[in-house]
Amino acid sequence: MRIFSSNSLPVAVDTKTTLQGRIPGNSGIWVGIFCVLVEFFMLFCVYLVAKAHNPEAFLTGPNKLVTLAGTTITLLLLTSGYCMVKAVNAIRINKNQSALRWIIMAIVLGFGYPIVKYYEIRWNIDHGVHGEAGVFYTVYYYLTLNHLVHVCWGLLGLMWVAVHTGAGSYSSDNYSGLEAAALYWHTTDIIWLVIFPFFYILR
Secondary structure, eight states: OEEEOTTOOEEEOOHHHHHHTSOSSOHHHHHHHHHHHHHHHHHHHHHHHHHHHOHHHHHHGGGGSOHHHHHHHHHHHHHHHHHHHHHHHHHHTTOHHHHHHHHHHHHHHHHHHHHHHHHHHHHHHHTTOSTTSOHHHHHHHHHHHHHHHHHHHHHHHHHHHHHHHHTTOOBTTBOHHHHHHHHHHHHHHHHHHHHHIIIIIOO
16 A cells, blocks of 8 residues: 655555554444443442442442342453454454354343343342432442443444344445444443442442
């Protein structure tokens, strides 16, 4: 690949280096990710303020939550995120069918989150752990259910790119859509890695 300087003299450019220097995804997804991160930054501030004013509630609150459920969700999201890394790597070398299989695996694992969350909430309610049980649980439900909404959006995005991958719309020359979906999915992973210790581990 060649580009031209202002004096019209040809300048050789290392194509591999150029590709490595590109910004993954597209500008739209980065705006979306920025908005999501700002939203959760504000919610985490609410958590910290509530904890500062109600230390006893946040000390005992995690004792009534099912740590196994939180741990399972963590493993599901991280494994699903790994599958999307493999999908992007596959499409970069034009292995569309391999990429599709990895995306489908990511979707299946991702759907494990709302399923686990459903049974966790049922268990919570049966044991008196609901939104009106105290400030800790109010913040817990608001943050985790908000995150669940974003995960559902992410799953819709993964299903969208799965259809396009199956249709052969992506290749090593054009996969920004797939990459954008993967970036959003990784964002939900990162946010959960903050939520999990906040509610299930820290006292």
